[in-house]
Amino acid sequence: MNSDLNKEVELSDIVEQLVRSIKSGNININPDDSNNENNDNPKKHAINFIKLANKYMYHSNRIDLTNPETKILKEINNLEPKQITDIIRFIASSNKDGVTFIKGLWKDQIAPKEKIQDDFCGLVGEDILYSTLDSKVYSWILAITGHAANGHGAFVDENGYKLYFPNTTVNHILNAISDYGDVNKISPKFSIKKPDYFQPTVFRKRVQKDIDKLMRFIGKYFEDPLKNKYMTISKGKNLLGLKFNETYNIDMLEFLRGFMLSGWMDVDYLRDEGFKKYLFEMGNGITIAGNISETSKYVSSLKELSKRNYPYSRLLQLLDPDKMISVFSELKMIKKIKKLDFAGIERRNGGKLSWDLIKENYGLDIFKAVGEWENIYIRRKLGKGISDDIALTLAGYMPDTFRGKDYIPSKMAVNSRIIGAVIGDRLDTNEKLSNIIFDHGQDSTSAQYANYRFKKLCESRVYRKNNHIKDGLKSYDLVSFPIMIDYSILSSNIDYIIHSSMRRFGKEQEGTCMIEQLLLYANETSKRFSKDKFNSNRAYASSELPEGMLKSKKMVDIRVGFHEVPIEKYKNRVDQGIALLLPPERRKKNLVAYFSGLS
Numbered sequence: 001m002n003s004d005l006n007k008e009v010e011l012s013d014i015v016e017q018l019v020r021s022i023k024s025g026n027i028n029i030n031p032d033d034s035n036n037e038n039n040d041n042p043k044k045h046a047i048n049f050i051k052l053a054n055k056y057m058y059h060s061n062r063i064d065l066t067n068p069e070t071k072i073l074k075e076i077n078n079l080e081p082k083q084i085t086d087i088i089r090f091i092a093s094s095n096k097d098g099v100t101f102i103k104g105l106w107k108d109q110i111a112p113k114e115k116i117q118d119d120f121c122g123l124v125g126e127d128i129l130y131s132t133l134d135s136k137v138y139s140w141i142l143a144i145t146g147h148a149a150n151g152h153g154a155f156v157d158e159n160g161y162k163l164y165f166p167n168t169t170v171n172h173i174l175n176a177i178s179d180y181g182d183v184n185k186i187s188p189k190f191s192i193k194k195p196d197y198f199q200p201t202v203f204r205k206r207v208q209k210d211i212d213k214l215m216r217f218i219g220k221y222f223e224d225p226l227k228n229k230y231m232t233i234s235k236g237k238n239l240l241g242l243k244f245n246e247t248y249n250i251d252m253l254e255f256l257r258g259f260m261l262s263g264w265m266d267v268d269y270l271r272d273e274g275f276k277k278y279l280f281e282m283g284n285g286i287t288i289a290g291n292i293s294e295t296s297k298y299v300s301s302l303k304e305l306s307k308r309n310y311p312y313s314r315l316l317q318l319l320d321p322d323k324m325i326s327v328f329s330e331l332k333m334i335k336k337i338k339k340l341d342f343a344g345i346e347r348r349n350g351g352k353l354s355w356d357l358i359k360e361n362y363g364l365d366i367f368k369a370v371g372e373w374e375n376i377y378i379r380r381k382l383g384k385g386i387s388d389d390i391a392l393t394l395a396g397y398m399p400d401t402f403r404g405k406d407y408i409p410s411k412m413a414v415n416s417r418i419i420g421a422v423i424g425d426r427l428d429t430n431e432k433l434s435n436i437i438f439d440h441g442q443d444s445t446s447a448q449y450a451n452y453r454f455k456k457l458c459e460s461r462v463y464r465k466n467n468h469i470k471d472g473l474k475s476y477d478l479v480s481f482p483i484m485i486d487y488s489i490l491s492s493n494i495d496y497i498i499h500s501s502m503r504r505f506g507k508e509q510e511g512t513c514m515i516e517q518l519l520l521y522a523n524e525t526s527k528r529f530s531k532d533k534f535n536s537n538r539a540y541a542s543s544e545l546p547e548g549m550l551k552s553k554k555m556v557d558i559r560v561g562f563h564e565v566p567i568e569k570y571k572n573r574v575d576q577g578i579a580l581l582l583p584p585e586r587r588k589k590n591l592v593a594y595f596s597g598l599s
Contacts, residue, residue, distance in 0.1 A: 017083045018046035026078045056315040057091045058098025060221045085330035098184035105300035111165035119154035125187030127508035134242025139503035144173050166303035169374050172385045174200045204435035214240045216353040221252040222453045240426045246548035251416040258395040258417035260423025260478040263447025265488040274489040278595035283383035289364045289437040290336040292374030308379040321380035337439045342452045357475035363436040375437045387498040391491035393574050395421035396522050401480045407468035411544035429502040451478050500561040509558040534583040
């Protein structure tokens with residue numbers, strides 16, 4: 001039978017592949033039963049294998065892992081991704097009713113235009129402090145995606161019961177708002193002058209231009225690191241939509257170190273290494289370009305991908321995380337992952353490397369690609385996530401591994417690291433609205449780009465001398481890998497969830513907001529280090545906040561994040577984290593003991 005999905009797949013082709021796998025020993029027919037009648041008939045066993053796989057694809061059959069049949073099916077992980085893909089494609093071609101059912105479920109989980117418009121009206125005019133108008137709009141659009149997926153805001157029925165629409169994409173939302181009419185009538189605080197502001201191609205390209213502007217700002221440092229060692233952000237100017245009430249200076253190398261941690265803290269590889277180091281499992285996944293038209297043939301919603309729960313395609317749940325990602329790639333559900341090679345770009349472009357060249361080589365433009373593409377999240381492993389509020393604060397207290405003993409930190413160092421981390425976190429948010437999609441996100445890619453440029457600078461003895469950087473190190477990194485692991489894993493939501501989105505960081509509470517309170521608490525924390533018994537900790541004693549930069553001058557009892565955790569719990573976690581991470585020479589011993597206690 002031929003598949004009419006993607007490409008032709010013959011049953012005979014699949015059987016031949018499986019027979020070869022059985023004969024080579026890659027699939028063990030039944031190690032517990034040497035008298036199994038299929039042992040001498042690989043072809044018959046291969047056909048039975050396909051029938052068994054079909055039982056768990058496009059069906060809601062629960063998988064009993066103690067069932068002898070399932071033990072055989074579990075060996076699907078011994079197959080090559082292409083072999084698994086061919087089996088799934090064949091099942092799809094022979095079960096058109098199943099495919100139709102899945103695609104029907106997918107469409108049913110896209111929010112009606114009117115619900116999207118109602119939710120937008122409920123968000124517009126919300127006070128988000130320290131944000132430009134564009135940045136506020138970006139926060140609202142992303143809030144709608146979350147509301148639609150989880151039955152919040154306007155996504156309820158007439159009786160108040162939650163309605164779930166997890167397949168509502170950014171384009172669905174933008175098109176719905178574009179059809180609203182005059183959005184300026186919604187709220188006196190809202191003023192959009194351009195009539196095509198919400199048109200998807202215009203809106204999403206504008207988001208990417210904002211990201212590109214940030215990358216040009218970062219690029220200035222590398223063009224002239226001596227001149228731009230400290231860069232001034234004028235009053236009212238913004239970095240990726242974040243603006244303060246007074247001019248302030250940034251220690252650029254420290255800014256980039258915070259940016260590096262923030263860009264890497266969600267990367268699956270980093271969290272896998274954290275588990276090896278401390279046996280504490282963090283949940284992880286990848287952000288990647290997803291082909292919606294292909295994805296909707298095999299799973300019923302984007303939520304299935306983000307939760308790693310496939311009720312109608314339980315066959316997928318038997319796949320190991322990396323095997324699953326490879327199979328999704330073979331199925332054309334996602335763009336094939338490419339490994340970053342900045343040196344390769346330089347070789348091909350006469351020694352030139354720029355953010356535009358990186359976008360050209362590694363970014364997928366959804367408006368130029370064939371089909372419907374979106375930035376999607378695929379969970380690899382279940383487990384604890386990171387508290388951005390904790391991680392962004394702890395970023396201010398990272399030690400470096402490349403300075404000499406003569407280095408005296410600038411007064412802006414702590415806050416520069418925190419602001420760099422905050423900007424990296426905002427990039428992780430904004431990119432979900434952009435028209436350009438990168439494997440593992442633009443935040444990770446841009447952080448690795450900044451680190452690559454730093455390593456190149458460190459080849460210069462003059463640069464090293466001007467920045468008090470040691471000579472002769474084996475590797476120069478903005479943030480060493482062990483530090484990234486430790487600071488990320490200790491920021492986990494271990495006991496309770498403390499997590500602010502970009503919108504929640506700026507959402508007004510009692511005249512203040514979390515981003516303001518975060519900086520105030522860091523400033524308060526730094527003062528405690530001035531008389532610390534450990535000399536290495538005194539480097540964090542100075543945390544300069546220019547007069548007038550923030551509206552508030554004191555801590556306020558607000559609630560943190562979506563779960564509205566009392567701010568005292570946030571402060572306790574920060575204090576606990578700093579006590580474990582510092583002084584640097586005690587960090588590893590402290591963390592081993594801490595995570596052993598959790599186990």
